[in-house]
Amino acid sequence: SFPAEVVPQAPEDPLFGLMRAYKADESPNKVDLGIGAYRDDNAKPWVLPVVKKADEILRNDPEANHEYLPIAGLASLTSKAAELLLGTSAPALAEKRTASVQTISGTGAVHLGALFLAKFYKIQGANRTVYVSNPTWANHHQIFTNVGLPIATYPYFNKETKGLDFEGMKAALAAAPDGSVILLHACAHNPTGVDPTPEQWRELVSLMRAKKHFPFFDTAYQGFASGDLDRDAGAIRLFVEEGFELVIAQSFAKNFGLYGERAGCFHYVASPSADAAELTTRVASQLAILQRSEISNPPIYGARIASIVLNDSALFAEWQENLRTMSGRIIDMRKQLRGKLEELGTPGTWNHITDQIGMFSFTGLNETQVLKLRTDYHIYMTKNGRVSMAGLNTRNVGYVAAAIDKVVR
Numbered sequence: 001s002f003p004a005e006v007v008p009q010a011p012e013d014p015l016f017g018l019m020r021a022y023k024a025d026e027s028p029n030k031v032d033l034g035i036g037a038y039r040d041d042n043a044k045p046w047v048l049p050v051v052k053k054a055d056e057i058l059r060n061d062p063e064a065n066h067e068y069l070p071i072a073g074l075a076s077l078t079s080k081a082a083e084l085l086l087g088t089s090a091p092a093l094a095e096k097r098t099a100s101v102q103t104i105s106g107t108g109a110v111h112l113g114a115l116f117l118a119k120f121y122k123i124q125g126a127n128r129t130v131y132v133s134n135p136t137w138a139n140h141h142q143i144f145t146n147v148g149l150p151i152a153t154y155p156y157f158n159k160e161t162k163g164l165d166f167e168g169m170k171a172a173l174a175a176a177p178d179g180s181v182i183l184l185h186a187c188a189h190n191p192t193g194v195d196p197t198p199e200q201w202r203e204l205v206s207l208m209r210a211k212k213h214f215p216f217f218d219t220a221y222q223g224f225a226s227g228d229l230d231r232d233a234g235a236i237r238l239f240v241e242e243g244f245e246l247v248i249a250q251s252f253a254k255n256f257g258l259y260g261e262r263a264g265c266f267h268y269v270a271s272p273s274a275d276a277a278e279l280t281t282r283v284a285s286q287l288a289i290l291q292r293s294e295i296s297n298p299p300i301y302g303a304r305i306a307s308i309v310l311n312d313s314a315l316f317a318e319w320q321e322n323l324r325t326m327s328g329r330i331i332d333m334r335k336q337l338r339g340k341l342e343e344l345g346t347p348g349t350w351n352h353i354t355d356q357i358g359m360f361s362f363t364g365l366n367e368t369q370v371l372k373l374r375t376d377y378h379i380y381m382t383k384n385g386r387v388s389m390a391g392l393n394t395r396n397v398g399y400v401a402a403a404i405d406k407v408v409r
């Protein structure tokens with residue numbers, strides 16, 4: 001059997017541990033600002049109305065069955081998923097420079113990309129170290145480490161301004177060995193809610209081109225951040241238009257509310273060149289081998305739901321409306337939280353609450369304050385002071401603001 005020195009007890013995943021503690025709390029005032037899942041104004045999960053409709057269509061489809069999908073997944077999903085990211089008229093699509101594979105949501109996409117790089121990013125001039133922002137989604141560290149790729153970090157969050165440490169980020173990317181893998185959050189950075197401006201993205205393009213860095217985009221919040229699918233894909237489109245070879249991990253968990261259905265895609269995009277289509281075919285063939293050994297083929301249910309919506313113009317329009325409902329409510333909660341803290345005269349500045357975007361806000365609350373909020377007020381957030389804005393609603397935002405006010409003083 002395995003001795004404890006060989007298989008030690010691992011700590012519980014902090015986020016899922018927090019979720020458990022919240023569930024066990026019997027206070028009627030409890031507030032869950034932990035897990036990054038959308039909640040409506042009644043603090044309930046929201047099945048998107050468009051998803052309900054697609055579900056109905058699927059249920060009434062006499063052709064629907066439970067057969068396997070192909071190894072690369074549902075083609076009617078992956079093709080639309082690529083269009084969603086790159087734009088319908090992207091030259092990269094017309095020139096067949098993209099290879100797309102359906103994955104186990106965004107996590108599976110990051111993993112497949114990591115595995116692909118671990119196996120093939122051995123070309124001359126390449127540095128196998130993956131640079132992730134400090135901080136980043138904690139799972140990035142585990143996923144790249146699990147496939148044996150070294151990890152390094154670049155500065156990202158400025159604790160004073162609670163905004164982007166752009167100078168620190170640039171300095172680190174400039175100092176990284178040429179050809180490093182740079183993991184970038186396409187929009188609505190997790191956990192900080194801080195994104196580069198369009199102008200800053202253009203600077204990153206120049207810097208990364210000069211350094212021959214390899215962009216690895218993680219996009220888990222397209223349309224969910226600003227309410228505008230095109231706008232939230234702006235950074236990815238810029239890099240693709242600028243001719244980068246890159247990869248993208250795409251999740252449909254948040255923007256379709258399909259969390260547990262595990263719908264997502266991994267995309268490879270080649271630089272424009274005479275042999276780009278041939279290279280892309282080779283990459284696709286290797287992705288298929290990796291996919292086959294890992295999961296054989298991806299899950300069908302969520303993929304069909306997303307595909308039905310993406311392939312029907314009326315449903316697509318309704319989806320955009322649903323996205324605006326979710327992003328709009330979150331933006332409203334940001335305004336209310338900031339407003340109430342400022343009204344109370346809570347020490348510190350609170351403009352970052354509305355400057356930050358997407359699911360999360362990095363409040364600047366320290367660990368002591370976070371734990372006090374949990375024990376004294378039954379308000380649950382991660383120890384780094386990250387708040388899932390969707391956990392706020394018109395009924396609890398005043399309570400949360402008052403509690404923050406108390407623990408900050």
Ligand code: PMP
Pocket residue numbers: 036104105106107108137185190218219220251252253259264
């Ligand atoms: N990347 C980031 C940055 C995320 O925030 C998330 C969701 N928490 C994911 C990837 C993937 O999540 P999922 O596997 O549920 O799609």
